[in-house]
Amino acid sequence: MRMIFIGPPGSGKGTQAQLLSQRLGLLHFATGDILRDAVAKDTPEGQRAKPFMTGGQLVPDIIVNDIVNARLRSKNRPVKFIMDGYPRTLAQANSFDAVLKEQGLDLDAVVFLNVGDEEIVRRNGARWTCINPECKATYNTLTRPPLTPGRCDLCQHLLYQREDDDPATIRRRLQYFHEQAAGILDHYARQGRLIEVPGRGDIEAIYASIVKALGK
Numbered sequence: 371m372r373m374i375f376i377g378p379p380g381s382g383k384g385t386q387a388q389l390l391s392q393r394l395g396l397l398h399f400a401t402g403d404i405l406r407d408a409v410a411k412d413t414p415e416g417q418r419a420k421p422f423m424t425g426g427q428l429v430p431d432i433i434v435n436d437i438v439n440a441r442l443r444s445k446n447r448p449v450k451f452i453m454d455g456y457p458r459t460l461a462q463a464n465s466f467d468a469v470l471k472e473q474g475l476d477l478d479a480v481v482f483l484n485v486g487d488e489e490i491v492r493r494n495g496a497r498w499t500c501i502n503p504e505c506k507a508t509y510n511t512l513t514r515p516p517l518t519p520g521r522c523d524l525c526q527h528l529l530y531q532r533e534d535d536d537p538a539t540i541r542r543r544l545q546y547f548h549e550q551a552a553g554i555l556d557h558y559a560r561q562g563r564l565i566e567v568p569g570r571g572d573i574e575a576i577y578a579s580i581v582k583a584l585g586k
């Protein structure tokens with residue numbers, strides 16, 4: 371099984387990709403981890419990616435493509451994998467198609483974990499953190515609310531929303547995701563490989579839907 375896993379930030383994509391890789395015996399090919407690894411090992415690709423990563427910028431397509439290609443052309447290349455975080459752009463998708471073809475590896479499926487923007491904002495925007503640096507307890511107003519709204523149960527300090535959980539930040543990230551993903555989803559739909567799975571329910575329910583959609 372070789373698949374690409376796509377989902378908006380905050381959709382639970384990473385959790386599902388990890389479960390799939392463990393249970394189906396696939397390599398979890400997380401490009402973020404591979405990039406960090408290449409930088410840590412100071413490989414030629416890592417040296418090229420480093421300035422962008424340390425500057426907090428997106429690593430250009432050509433560098434990410436080279437890193438993925440190098441991995442797929444290596445002697446111990448993965449043959450069963452789940453791509454998580456790649457391809458992220460149409461240019462990356464085209465490059466990935468080419469290297470898979472070159473290596474004689476066919477792609478089985480492209481899974482799109484679809485969770486609506488409002489649901490993602492609702493889920494992530496429900497997270498609150500204790501402002502006390504000695505405590506930092508976290509709460510979720512949907513699943514684990516504090517006893518007194520806006521106050522930490524443990525130390526009575528105020529709760530606040532971290533910038534990552536702020537609805538405006540989440541919406542900006544989602545908008546960027548949609549801009550990038552539209553072209554990729556269309557690309558794989560044309561190839562007849564796209565499978566859309568609604569990301570509703572708990573972790574195991576979503577996992578079961580994905581496995582069913584894959585026909586496994």
Ligand SMILES: [Zn+2]
Pocket residue numbers: 500501502505506507522523524525526527
């Ligand atoms: Zn606290």
